[in-house]
Amino acid sequence: MAGHISAMTAVDLVQEGDALVLRPPATLDLATAAALWRPMLDAVAARPVTIDATAVTHLDSAGAVLLLQAADASGRAEWRPPTEPRAAATLERMRRALAAAPPPRPGPRPYWVTLIGSAVLERFSGLGRRVSFLGEVTLGTLAMLAKPWRLRRVEVLRHLSEAGTQAFGLCALLGLLFGVILAFQSSIPMRQYGAEIFIPNLVGISLLRELGGLMAAIILAGRSGSAYAAELATMKVNDEIDALSTMGVDPLAWLVLPRILAAMLVMPVLALIVSLAGLIGMGLVMSMLGFPPPAVLSQLRQHLNFGDMAGGLFKAAVFGLAIGLIGCRSGLKAGGGPRAVGDAATGAVVSSIVATVVLDGIFAILFFRLGW
Amino acid sequence: MAETVIEAEGLAISFGSRTIFRDVSFEVRRGEIFVILGGSGCGKSTLLKILIGLLPPSTGVARVLGQELTMLTGQPRRAALARIGVMWQQGALLGSLNLMQNVALPMEQHTRLPPDARDVLARAKLGLVGLGDAATRLPAEISGGMLKRAGIARAMALDPQILFLDEPSAGLDPITSAGLDELIMTLARDTGTTFVVVTHELQSILAIGDRCIMLDKTAQGMIATGKPTELRDSSEIPTVRAFFRREVLEQ
Numbered sequence: 001m002a003g004h005i006s007a008m009t010a011v012d013l014v015q016e017g018d019a020l021v022l023r024p025p026a027t028l029d030l031a032t033a034a035a036l037w038r039p040m041l042d043a044v045a046a047r048p049v050t051i052d053a054t055a056v057t058h059l060d061s062a063g064a065v066l067l068l069q070a071a072d073a074s075g076r077a078e079w080r081p082p083t084e085p086r087a088a089a090t091l092e093r094m095r096r097a098l099a100a101a102p103p104p105r106p107g108p109r110p111y112w113v114t115l116i117g118s119a120v121l122e123r124f125s126g127l128g129r130r131v132s133f134l135g136e137v138t139l140g141t142l143a144m145l146a147k148p149w150r151l152r153r154v155e156v157l158r159h160l161s162e163a164g165t166q167a168f169g170l171c172a173l174l175g176l177l178f179g180v181i182l183a184f185q186s187s188i189p190m191r192q193y194g195a196e197i198f199i200p201n202l203v204g205i206s207l208l209r210e211l212g213g214l215m216a217a218i219i220l221a222g223r224s225g226s227a228y229a230a231e232l233a234t235m236k237v238n239d240e241i242d243a244l245s246t247m248g249v250d251p252l253a254w255l256v257l258p259r260i261l262a263a264m265l266v267m268p269v270l271a272l273i274v275s276l277a278g279l280i281g282m283g284l285v286m287s288m289l290g291f292p293p294p295a296v297l298s299q300l301r302q303h304l305n306f307g308d309m310a311g312g313l314f315k316a317a318v319f320g321l322a323i324g325l326i327g328c329r330s331g332l333k334a335g336g337g338p339r340a341v342g343d344a345a346t347g348a349v350v351s352s353i354v355a356t357v358v359l360d361g362i363f364a365i366l367f368f369r370l371g372w
Numbered sequence: 373m374a375e376t377v378i379e380a381e382g383l384a385i386s387f388g389s390r391t392i393f394r395d396v397s398f399e400v401r402r403g404e405i406f407v408i409l410g411g412s413g414c415g416k417s418t419l420l421k422i423l424i425g426l427l428p429p430s431t432g433v434a435r436v437l438g439q440e441l442t443m444l445t446g447q448p449r450r451a452a453l454a455r456i457g458v459m460w461q462q463g464a465l466l467g468s469l470n471l472m473q474n475v476a477l478p479m480e481q482h483t484r485l486p487p488d489a490r491d492v493l494a495r496a497k498l499g500l501v502g503l504g505d506a507a508t509r510l511p512a513e514i515s516g517g518m519l520k521r522a523g524i525a526r527a528m529a530l531d532p533q534i535l536f537l538d539e540p541s542a543g544l545d546p547i548t549s550a551g552l553d554e555l556i557m558t559l560a561r562d563t564g565t566t567f568v569v570v571t572h573e574l575q576s577i578l579a580i581g582d583r584c585i586m587l588d589k590t591a592q593g594m595i596a597t598g599k600p601t602e603l604r605d606s607s608e609i610p611t612v613r614a615f616f617r618r619e620v621l622e623q
Contacts, residue, residue, distance in 0.1 A: 029481055029531075030530065030531065031483070033485065033489070034483050034484040034486075035484070035508070037486055037489045038486060043558055061497070061531050062483075062485065062493055062531070065489075065492055065493050065496050069489075069492060086564070094496055094500075096498035097496040097497070097500040098492070098495065098496045098499055099499070100497060100499035100502070100504035101495040101498050101504025101507060102505075104472075104508045141611070196443075230400055292428030301422075316524060339467050339468060
């Protein structure tokens with residue numbers, strides 16, 4: 001039996017006695033090997049074969065590996081090596097290389113019970129590390145309160161500027177648009193009952209109590225929480241944090257506390273800007289609906305009080321604390337490698353937003369119980 | 373004499389008003405280990421980037437295997453790039469892929485090998501550089517020396533005719549560095565591949581270099597060419613002598 005096992009390149013496959021004889025083409029390089037790979041291996045699979053490479057004059061590493069794989073697929077192969085010295089050397093070199101690189105063995109598949117157990121343990125140890133970090137920050141804060149001059153005021157101001165003043169424009173813009181959207185969407189059902197005059201009540205309470213703080217938290221998490229994580233993760237990857245420790249500088253006091261303090265201080269201001277801009281946006285919509293500014297202001301004065309605003313700003317400060325803590329912790333726990341910084345920043349944003357919503361839920365229950 | 377595989381004629385490069393080097397001309401012949409050496413900031417890596425077509429020279433011509441890589445686009449450029457391999461200073465392996473996937477990447481781009489064939493071939497390439505048992509490890513999980521070896525394995529993925537190595541020994545301990553030098557010499561001898569090595573590691577230059585050129589920051593160009601041992605033993609140029617003898621150059 002003789003035949004061609006590839007339409008592109010002739011390979012003789014001849015029956016000689018009990019064994020097949022495989023005669024590869026004179027040139028067996030990367031392109032030829034790519035075309036012949038499957039047909040050649042299929043043709044010799046689990047069959048005794050003699051690989052007669054005596055006529056091969058040009059053999060590159062891919063061609064050599066193909067011949068070696070063919071022998072492997074056969075399981076009972078005999079060799080007639082190339083007579084051309086360089087081709088023979090290539091075949092021998094790749095034989096040694098493959099022998100030095102056995103196929104990776106998949107590890108044993110763990111039982112599902114083990115998987116669940118590992119996941120639970122990982123969660124708990126992660127929780128433990130979070131609590132530990134919170135404890136360290138608390139102790140660091142107490143130490144700082146005892147010696148306030150050790151706080152790096154320049155760093156605090158820098159972070160106040162980066163997280164605060166540089167975000168004012170964005171907060172104002174998003175707040176304004178948010179107010180416009182809320183007012184328009186509220187007007188649809190309100191109009192059915194002729195209750196459009198109550199739109200300021202609805203939008204005002206929503207913004208001051210809930211949405212102003214939430215929106216500002218999302219902005220802070222996206223802009224500054226991720227920046228904290230990325231900055232600290234880069235420092236961790238570059239061993240800068242270890243360098244600080246070996247110089248006797250406490251990384252917590254030097255790097256973490258200024259960021260957390262800045263985030264906590266700046267959040268109420270951002271929340272206030274979002275809320276005020278939102279009220280302006282709502283006022284614009286109300287004007288379009290035929291309600292003059294004095295009427296809107298009167299509604300706001302009658303139905304909003306200082307408690308609404310103070311509660312919202314207090315929550316915002318807590319959100320800021322959480323975002324600062326999460327951003328710094330994500331950065332400090334970053335691993336090695338090029339993905340560490342990206343992973344830290346992503347983790348910080350996601351965890352901050354989740355934490356903010358969870359905290360808001362807790363506050364909602366708490367304030368409801370307190371009758372606020 | 374073996375055929376010329378790289379020709380550089382009157383190469384010069386400037387960034388703004390700052391000239392890095394000018395009038396650099398040399399030839400590299402098939403099968404040799406050619407070293408580009410010089411002190412920090414003399415433009416060695418910039419010259420490498422010109423040779424591999426990443427940076428157009430301000431003036432002059434660089435032909436690799438008869439083609440100016442910076443002038444090529446599309447399929448001709450891809451075909452030309454498949455005939456050279458580059459190992460970057462830090463390995464430049466993709467962090468999200470394991471070593472085997474990193475080595476298989478050029479095969480995926482340039483060949484029609486089926487996935488299992490690419491994996492076997494990638495393993496074999498890793499075996500060639502002594503990383504056969506690290507195929508499934510991520511770049512972040514291996515040492516600096518292993519990263520460089522894996523970088524060489526990836527550069528060799530397509531059996532290129534020329535391998536460019538940027539500072540292969542930099543940052544390695546002497547034993548690992550000597551091992552890498554040995555690997556380069558073995559590959560050059562066994563595969564007939566031409567090596568262009570950018571380095572300032574004296575031991576490596578003397579151990580592996582067949583011929584070399586030396587660039588100098590002050591001279592803004594090439595100040596010597598020849599066999600490294602000859603330059604070390606008989607050069608009359610003070611900078612060359614100082615470089616090879618590790619002497620402080622008196623101004």
